[in-house]
Amino acid sequence: MNERNVGLIAHGGAGKWRPGSDDDAVEGLRAAVEKGRAVLLAGGSALDAVCATVVTLEDNPIFNAGTGAVLNFDGFCELDASVMASDGARVGAVAALQRVKNPILVARKVMEETDHVMLAGEGAQRFARVMGFGDHDPVTPDRQADWKDKREHVGDILGAGALKMRKFLKDHPEYAGGTVGAAAVDAKGVLAAATSTGGVTLKLVGRVGDSPIPGAGNYANAHMAASATGTGEFVMRSLAARDIAERMERGATLEAAMGEVLDRLGREYDADVGLIAVDRNGHPVARHRTRDMPHAYFHGTEAITSKMRV
Numbered sequence: 001m002n003e004r005n006v007g008l009i010a011h012g013g014a015g016k017w018r019p020g021s022d023d024d025a026v027e028g029l030r031a032a033v034e035k036g037r038a039v040l041l042a043g044g045s046a047l048d049a050v051c052a053t054v055v056t057l058e059d060n061p062i063f064n065a066g067t068g069a070v071l072n073f074d075g076f077c078e079l080d081a082s083v084m085a086s087d088g089a090r091v092g093a094v095a096a097l098q099r100v101k102n103p104i105l106v107a108r109k110v111m112e113e114t115d116h117v118m119l120a121g122e123g124a125q126r127f128a129r130v131m132g133f134g135d136h137d138p139v140t141p142d143r144q145a146d147w148k149d150k151r152e153h154v155g156d157i158l159g160a161g162a163l164k165m166r167k168f169l170k171d172h173p174e175y176a177g178g179t180v181g182a183a184a185v186d187a188k189g190v191l192a193a194a195t196s197t198g199g200v201t202l203k204l205v206g207r208v209g210d211s212p213i214p215g216a217g218n219y220a221n222a223h224m225a226a227s228a229t230g231t232g233e234f235v236m237r238s239l240a241a242r243d244i245a246e247r248m249e250r251g252a253t254l255e256a257a258m259g260e261v262l263d264r265l266g267r268e269y270d271a272d273v274g275l276i277a278v279d280r281n282g283h284p285v286a287r288h289r290t291r292d293m294p295h296a297y298f299h300g301t302e303a304i305t306s307k308m309r310v
């Protein structure tokens with residue numbers, strides 16, 4: 001096995017972390033990447049590695065994915081997730097899925113067990129149950145209290161229109177954030193990406209973000225694997241993850257491509273977003289326009305690096 005070429009990077013959401021929770025976020029990322037690293041160093045696949053990493057983050061209630069996901073306007077969780085592997089452009093996704101513990105694993109089942117790319121809502125839940133995923137309420141007491149507080153002030157937030165909501169989220173990015181994602185390359189040179197989220201707080205019921213959309217919030221091909229975070233509406237409009245891949249197809253390095261894409265997101269949308277990616281050699285890169293984006297990575301035989309911002 002060529003250990004030099006394996007690599008993995010993961011994020012815990014672009015935004016602003018509440019004072020006091022920084023260390024837990026960075027430590028949570030390190031522990032999750034450790035799981036993916038063990039898979040890769042044992043000769044496992046990039047797909048297994050990103051799923052192991054994202055499952056660990058979904059099970060950690062401080063992140064906005066799986067258990068601990070943020071609540072929608074009506075006060076329940078609708079979960080978005082997707083996985084993609086570069087071999088055969090395999091991809092699977094779930095959107096607005098309720099009451100499962102690990103949406104990323106349901107997304108993987110969509111990829112492996114159906115002819116479809118994405119299942120949404122009730123259909124996604126029905127599929128999950130058939131695949132053996134039991135009923136699980138992802139709402140935590142902390143998220144519920146947060147939702148109650150915000151819901152009481154919803155008039156101030158929404159005001160005359162959603163523009164105020166946009167401004168509010170921009171001024172208080174700690175309000176959302178905490179989405180998780182991972183990108184990796186294995187010893188066979190296969191690249192994979194996985195992304196999972198509860199979306200944005202107080203989102204309208206049925207809102208689907210960028211995380212389950214291939215080419216927007218999650219993407220893998222022969223050049224790179226990437227996961228995006230931040231306000232999904234900007235990531236969907238810009239097809240940010242696919243944009244990185246296209247620039248690399250035209251000869252850019254991963255670092256240059258990510259810099260250009262982030263510049264474009266700033267120029268065109270002033271978007272509060274972040275991106276992580278690896279190239280085919282396992283080289284990891286993280287970039288963000290928000291104050292924070294906890295992330296962790298390793299490359300080859302290197303130890304794991306874990307930090308709150310680039």
Ligand code: ASP
Pocket residue numbers: 013014080176177178179197198199200208209210211217228229230231232233
């Ligand atoms: N991108 C996610 C969404 O819009 C949210 C986030 O990354 O914070 O659903």
